[in-house]
Amino acid sequence: MSIDWTALGQVAAVSVGVxxxxVAxxxxxxxxxxxxxGGRxxxxxxxxxxxxxxxxxxLACAAVVAYGIYLIVPQFR
Known part of the structure; x- marks a missing residue:
C-alpha cells in the first residue's frame, strides 16, 4: 500500500481553503x-x-454545502 502524499496535501490544502x-x-x-x-x-x-x-x-454558503453533499452522495450523480 502506497500513499500519494502530494495528492493528500492538495486535498488538505483545498479543504482548509474552502x-x-x-466562514468568511x-x-x-x-x-x-x-x-x-441597525438601519436607524x-x-x-x-x-x-x-x-x-x-x-x-x-445563498453562496448554501450552494457550497449543496455541492459538497452532491459530491458525497452517489445517488445524486
Missing amino acids: TVAV VFTLGVLGLARAE TEPAGASVAGRAQAGLCF
Missing part, C-alpha cells in the same frame, strides 16, 4: 444582517443593501 472561504462569506452575511438591523443609525439604503448582502452570502 473552509476559510465559506458567512461572516459577511452576518455583517449584512447587522447592518440591516446607518444611511437610508443601508438596510436594503445589508439584506441583499446577507441574502447573497447565505
